[in-house]
Amino acid sequence: MKKWFAVIGDPIEQSKSPEMHNSWYTQEGVDAAYIPIHVKAENLEQAVASFKLLGTSGFNVTIPHKSAIIPFLDEIDETAKQMGAVNTVLRLEDGRFKGFNTDGDGFVRSLEEKIGDGHRQKSVLIVGAGGGARGIAFALKKYGYQDITITNRTISKAGEIVDALGMGKVITNEEASSTLDRYGILIQTTPAGMKYGGISLPFSVDKMSQEAVAADIVYNPLMTPFLQHAESIGATVVTGVGMFVHQGAIAYEHWLGNYPDTNSMIAQISEQLGGK
Structure with a gap:
Protein backbone atom coordinates (compact mmCIF):
# COMPACT_ATOMS: atom_id res chain seq x y z
CA MET A 1 0.00 0.00 0.00
CA THR A 102 16.46 16.12 13.91
CA ASP A 103 17.38 19.82 13.71
CA GLY A 104 20.49 19.79 15.91
CA ASP A 105 22.03 16.68 14.37
CA GLY A 106 21.18 18.03 10.93
CA PHE A 107 23.08 21.23 11.69
CA VAL A 108 26.21 19.49 13.00
CA ARG A 109 26.29 17.11 10.03
CA SER A 110 26.05 20.10 7.71
CA LEU A 111 28.76 22.01 9.59
CA GLU A 112 31.18 19.10 9.67
CA GLU A 113 30.47 18.24 6.05
CA LYS A 114 31.98 21.65 5.26
CA ILE A 115 34.80 21.94 7.82
CA GLY A 116 35.37 18.38 9.07
CA ASP A 117 35.36 17.24 12.70
CA GLY A 118 38.75 18.70 13.63
CA HIS A 119 37.36 22.01 14.87
CA ARG A 120 35.49 20.78 17.93
CA GLN A 121 37.95 22.53 20.26
CA LYS A 122 37.13 25.95 18.80
CA SER A 123 35.08 28.51 20.71
CA VAL A 124 31.49 28.66 19.47
CA LEU A 125 29.12 31.63 19.64
CA ILE A 126 25.43 30.92 19.09
CA VAL A 127 23.37 34.00 18.21
CA GLY A 128 19.78 33.63 19.39
CA ALA A 129 18.03 31.52 22.02
CA GLY A 130 15.00 30.05 20.27
CA GLY A 131 14.24 26.43 19.43
CA GLY A 132 16.90 26.29 16.73
CA ALA A 133 19.60 27.55 19.09
CA ARG A 134 18.56 25.07 21.79
CA GLY A 135 18.68 22.11 19.42
CA ILE A 136 22.04 23.13 18.01
CA ALA A 137 23.53 23.67 21.48
CA PHE A 138 22.53 20.17 22.61
CA ALA A 139 23.84 18.61 19.39
CA LEU A 140 27.17 20.46 19.65
CA LYS A 141 27.60 19.15 23.19
CA LYS A 142 26.76 15.61 22.04
CA TYR A 143 29.39 15.78 19.30
CA GLY A 144 32.09 17.01 21.69
CA TYR A 145 32.13 20.80 21.35
CA GLN A 146 33.09 22.10 24.78
CA ASP A 147 33.38 25.89 24.50
CA ILE A 148 29.87 27.23 23.82
CA THR A 149 28.63 30.78 24.39
CA ILE A 150 25.11 32.04 23.69
CA THR A 151 24.05 35.63 23.08
CA ASN A 152 20.49 36.88 22.83
CA ARG A 153 18.50 40.08 23.21
CA THR A 154 16.73 38.50 26.19
CA ILE A 155 19.54 37.22 28.37
CA SER A 156 17.26 35.04 30.51
CA LYS A 157 16.31 32.90 27.50
CA ALA A 158 19.97 32.25 26.70
CA GLY A 159 20.49 31.41 30.37
CA GLU A 160 17.73 28.82 30.26
CA ILE A 161 19.55 26.96 27.47
CA VAL A 162 22.89 27.07 29.30
CA ASP A 163 21.23 25.82 32.50
CA ALA A 164 19.56 22.94 30.65
CA LEU A 165 22.80 22.17 28.81
CA GLY A 166 24.82 22.09 32.03
CA MET A 167 27.68 23.96 30.37
CA GLY A 168 28.53 27.12 28.46
CA LYS A 169 28.11 30.80 29.21
CA VAL A 170 25.89 33.74 28.32
CA ILE A 171 26.88 37.20 27.07
CA THR A 172 24.93 40.26 26.00
CA ASN A 173 24.67 41.34 22.38
CA GLU A 174 26.92 44.30 23.19
CA GLU A 175 29.59 41.95 24.57
CA ALA A 176 29.23 39.71 21.53
CA SER A 177 29.72 42.64 19.17
CA SER A 178 32.91 43.79 20.92
CA THR A 179 34.45 40.30 21.30
CA LEU A 180 33.32 38.67 18.05
CA ASP A 181 36.88 38.09 16.84
CA ARG A 182 37.47 35.68 19.76
CA TYR A 183 35.12 33.04 18.33
CA GLY A 184 36.13 30.42 15.80
CA ILE A 185 32.60 29.28 14.93
CA LEU A 186 29.67 31.72 14.70
CA ILE A 187 26.15 30.31 14.39
CA GLN A 188 23.28 32.67 13.51
CA THR A 189 19.94 31.13 14.58
CA THR A 190 17.57 34.13 14.62
CA PRO A 191 15.11 34.94 11.79
CA ALA A 192 17.39 37.82 10.72
CA GLY A 193 17.92 37.66 6.99
CA MET A 194 14.93 35.42 6.33
CA LYS A 195 13.23 36.35 3.07
CA TYR A 196 10.40 38.81 3.79
CA GLY A 197 11.26 38.56 7.50
CA GLY A 198 12.09 42.23 7.96
CA ILE A 199 14.32 41.47 10.99
CA SER A 200 17.86 42.83 11.21
CA LEU A 201 20.90 41.28 12.84
CA PRO A 202 20.85 41.86 16.61
CA PHE A 203 24.34 43.44 16.72
CA SER A 204 27.27 44.57 14.59
CA VAL A 205 29.43 41.84 13.03
CA ASP A 206 32.24 44.19 12.01
CA LYS A 207 34.71 42.42 14.34
CA MET A 208 34.16 38.99 12.78
CA SER A 209 37.50 37.29 12.12
CA GLN A 210 38.39 36.20 8.60
CA GLU A 211 39.54 32.93 10.22
CA ALA A 212 36.05 32.26 11.54
CA VAL A 213 33.44 29.78 10.32
CA ALA A 214 30.10 31.56 9.89
CA ALA A 215 26.94 29.44 9.71
CA ASP A 216 23.32 30.54 9.35
CA ILE A 217 20.26 28.32 9.79
CA VAL A 218 18.17 30.52 7.46
CA TYR A 219 18.28 28.99 3.97
CA ASN A 220 16.08 31.36 1.99
CA PRO A 221 17.75 33.57 0.92
CA LEU A 222 20.80 31.38 0.51
CA MET A 223 23.20 34.21 1.43
CA THR A 224 21.83 36.15 4.38
CA PRO A 225 23.37 39.53 5.36
CA PHE A 226 25.34 37.66 8.05
CA LEU A 227 26.84 35.29 5.48
CA GLN A 228 27.39 38.04 2.93
CA HIS A 229 29.56 39.88 5.43
CA ALA A 230 31.45 36.68 6.29
CA GLU A 231 32.10 36.00 2.63
CA SER A 232 33.24 39.59 2.02
CA ILE A 233 36.04 39.29 4.60
CA GLY A 234 37.11 35.80 3.51
CA ALA A 235 35.59 33.79 6.36
CA THR A 236 34.30 30.25 5.77
CA VAL A 237 30.57 30.24 5.02
CA VAL A 238 28.05 27.48 5.84
CA THR A 239 24.60 28.18 4.42
CA GLY A 240 21.36 26.91 5.95
CA VAL A 241 20.63 24.53 3.07
CA GLY A 242 22.84 21.76 4.48
CA MET A 243 21.04 21.78 7.82
CA PHE A 244 17.66 21.77 6.08
CA VAL A 245 18.61 18.79 3.89
CA HIS A 246 20.29 16.76 6.62
CA GLN A 247 17.48 17.22 9.14
CA GLY A 248 15.12 15.99 6.41
CA ALA A 249 17.38 13.05 5.61
CA ILE A 250 17.44 11.98 9.27
CA ALA A 251 13.62 12.14 9.29
CA TYR A 252 13.59 10.04 6.10
CA GLU A 253 15.83 7.49 7.83
CA HIS A 254 13.44 7.29 10.80
CA TRP A 255 10.55 6.62 8.43
CA LEU A 256 12.10 4.38 5.78
CA GLY A 257 15.28 2.95 7.29
CA ASN A 258 17.99 4.39 5.03
CA TYR A 259 19.79 7.69 4.51
CA PRO A 260 19.03 9.33 1.15
CA ASP A 261 21.43 11.19 -1.16
CA THR A 262 22.05 14.54 0.50
CA ASN A 263 24.84 15.83 -1.75
CA SER A 264 22.76 16.14 -4.90
CA MET A 265 19.83 17.57 -2.92
CA ILE A 266 21.99 20.29 -1.33
CA ALA A 267 23.32 21.19 -4.78
CA GLN A 268 19.81 21.21 -6.27
CA ILE A 269 18.26 23.45 -3.63
CA SER A 270 21.30 25.75 -3.48
CA GLU A 271 21.08 26.25 -7.24
CA GLN A 272 17.36 27.05 -7.00
CA LEU A 273 18.14 29.71 -4.40
CA GLY A 274 20.80 31.33 -6.53
CA GLY A 275 23.88 29.44 -5.40
CA LYS A 276 26.60 27.90 -7.52
Missing part, protein backbone atom coordinates in the same frame (compact mmCIF):
# COMPACT_ATOMS: atom_id res chain seq x y z
CA LYS A 2 1.26 3.47 -0.86
CA LYS A 3 2.76 5.33 2.10
CA TRP A 4 2.07 9.00 2.68
CA PHE A 5 3.93 11.62 4.67
CA ALA A 6 3.34 15.31 5.32
CA VAL A 7 4.66 18.54 6.76
CA ILE A 8 2.42 20.75 8.90
CA GLY A 9 2.87 24.41 9.79
CA ASP A 10 1.38 27.88 9.65
CA PRO A 11 2.24 29.15 7.08
CA ILE A 12 3.33 26.18 4.97
CA GLU A 13 3.44 27.24 1.32
CA GLN A 14 7.10 28.30 1.58
CA SER A 15 8.31 24.83 2.60
CA LYS A 16 10.66 23.00 0.26
CA SER A 17 10.23 19.74 2.19
CA PRO A 18 7.64 18.26 -0.21
CA GLU A 19 9.89 18.82 -3.21
CA MET A 20 12.87 17.33 -1.36
CA HIS A 21 11.15 14.21 -0.02
CA ASN A 22 9.24 13.47 -3.22
CA SER A 23 12.50 13.70 -5.16
CA TRP A 24 14.06 11.19 -2.78
CA TYR A 25 11.10 8.82 -3.18
CA THR A 26 11.59 8.91 -6.94
CA GLN A 27 15.35 8.35 -6.65
CA GLU A 28 14.93 5.47 -4.19
CA GLY A 29 11.95 3.87 -5.97
CA VAL A 30 9.72 4.30 -2.90
CA ASP A 31 5.95 4.16 -3.47
CA ALA A 32 5.11 7.17 -1.31
CA ALA A 33 3.92 10.77 -1.41
CA TYR A 34 4.70 13.78 0.77
CA ILE A 35 2.28 16.69 1.03
CA PRO A 36 2.17 20.11 2.75
CA ILE A 37 -0.79 20.69 5.07
CA HIS A 38 -1.69 24.06 6.52
CA VAL A 39 -2.64 23.62 10.17
CA LYS A 40 -3.55 26.54 12.42
CA ALA A 41 -2.70 26.40 16.12
CA GLU A 42 -6.31 25.93 17.23
CA ASN A 43 -6.63 22.86 14.96
CA LEU A 44 -3.38 21.11 15.92
CA GLU A 45 -4.83 18.45 18.24
CA GLN A 46 -7.54 17.63 15.72
CA ALA A 47 -4.97 17.40 12.92
CA VAL A 48 -2.82 14.91 14.85
CA ALA A 49 -5.87 12.75 15.60
CA SER A 50 -6.86 12.88 11.93
CA PHE A 51 -3.39 11.79 10.82
CA LYS A 52 -3.58 8.81 13.14
CA LEU A 53 -7.03 7.89 11.80
CA LEU A 54 -5.99 8.29 8.16
CA GLY A 55 -2.86 6.17 8.55
CA THR A 56 0.06 8.48 7.81
CA SER A 57 3.44 6.80 8.15
CA GLY A 58 4.99 9.97 9.53
CA PHE A 59 5.11 13.73 9.25
CA ASN A 60 7.29 16.76 9.84
CA VAL A 61 6.40 19.68 12.07
CA THR A 62 7.49 23.25 11.43
CA ILE A 63 6.80 26.71 12.85
CA PRO A 64 4.85 27.35 15.06
CA HIS A 65 3.92 23.83 16.21
CA LYS A 66 7.25 22.24 17.27
CA SER A 67 6.63 22.60 20.99
CA ALA A 68 2.84 22.77 20.99
CA ILE A 69 2.52 19.32 19.40
CA ILE A 70 4.22 17.44 22.24
CA PRO A 71 1.11 16.90 24.43
CA PHE A 72 -0.68 15.31 21.46
CA LEU A 73 1.98 12.63 20.82
CA ASP A 74 2.20 9.26 22.54
CA GLU A 75 5.96 9.33 23.08
CA ILE A 76 9.00 11.52 22.38
CA ASP A 77 12.66 10.53 22.31
CA GLU A 78 15.24 11.89 24.76
CA THR A 79 16.66 14.51 22.39
CA ALA A 80 13.25 15.99 21.69
CA LYS A 81 12.52 15.94 25.42
CA GLN A 82 15.71 17.88 26.21
CA MET A 83 14.98 20.38 23.47
CA GLY A 84 11.29 20.73 24.24
CA ALA A 85 10.51 20.55 20.54
CA VAL A 86 9.59 17.99 17.88
CA ASN A 87 10.10 18.31 14.13
CA THR A 88 9.60 14.69 13.07
CA VAL A 89 6.86 12.21 13.97
CA LEU A 90 7.02 8.47 13.27
CA ARG A 91 4.05 6.13 13.29
CA LEU A 92 5.14 3.07 15.26
CA GLU A 93 4.04 -0.46 14.38
CA ASP A 94 1.34 -0.36 17.06
CA GLY A 95 -0.06 2.87 15.60
CA ARG A 96 1.27 5.22 18.29
CA PHE A 97 3.01 8.46 17.31
CA LYS A 98 6.60 9.06 18.47
CA GLY A 99 8.27 12.46 18.18
CA PHE A 100 11.92 13.21 17.38
CA ASN A 101 13.96 16.33 16.77
